[in-house]
Amino acid sequence: MQSSKTKFNLISGLAMTKGVESLKRHAHNLKGIFAEAQMLDAIIKKNDPLIYEFYDLGVEEKPGNLAYGTSIVYPGVVGKEFYMTKGHFHTVLDTAEVYFCLSGHGLMLMENPEGETEIQELTAGEAVLVPGRYAHRSINISDSEPLVTFFTFAADAGHDYGTIEQKGFRKLVLRTGKETYEVVDNPHWKSL
Numbered sequence: 001m002q003s004s005k006t007k008f009n010l011i012s013g014l015a016m017t018k019g020v021e022s023l024k025r026h027a028h029n030l031k032g033i034f035a036e037a038q039m040l041d042a043i044i045k046k047n048d049p050l051i052y053e054f055y056d057l058g059v060e061e062k063p064g065n066l067a068y069g070t071s072i073v074y075p076g077v078v079g080k081e082f083y084m085t086k087g088h089f090h091t092v093l094d095t096a097e098v099y100f101c102l103s104g105h106g107l108m109l110m111e112n113p114e115g116e117t118e119i120q121e122l123t124a125g126e127a128v129l130v131p132g133r134y135a136h137r138s139i140n141i142s143d144s145e146p147l148v149t150f151f152t153f154a155a156d157a158g159h160d161y162g163t164i165e166q167k168g169f170r171k172l173v174l175r176t177g178k179e180t181y182e183v184v185d186n187p188h189w190k191s192l
């Protein structure tokens, strides 16, 4: 029987199990993701901060298995955009995912290939179901706290990052003030 067990710190989201390391995405890993490319370049030159990290615990990708882990998006902005994850579709498009917010204040931005967009706010104790067919991106709208979520999804779903890398999301979420935002059309979105 294959089994695994990982303990997480429920505030920081970091794994406390020896040998379990996160995957880290610094500013330089996110070229093409933020709308204001020059702002991102300036941030990379300055100190190339850690934007987010998450865990891939290596659960075997077979039907019936559940992959799980935590995601931590740090506070900050690139121009008017909050720090956020790249976002992805699942390779098996019709695969749902659950995110449970452990701490912080953020948004789950979702869109399907037909162009329908949905945004759910996340605060500690709230769960969001990302339906099948929806690309999803976590956005931290706090100025000070990391956005920490626990996620789980069918382990054979796979990740399609390429579609979002090429096209972007149809909507941008822009900071308008302390923990406030507006949603606008992405001028760089490509229909391909």
Ligand SMILES: [Fe+2]
Pocket: 088, 089, 090, 097, 136, 153
């Ligand atoms: Fe996902």
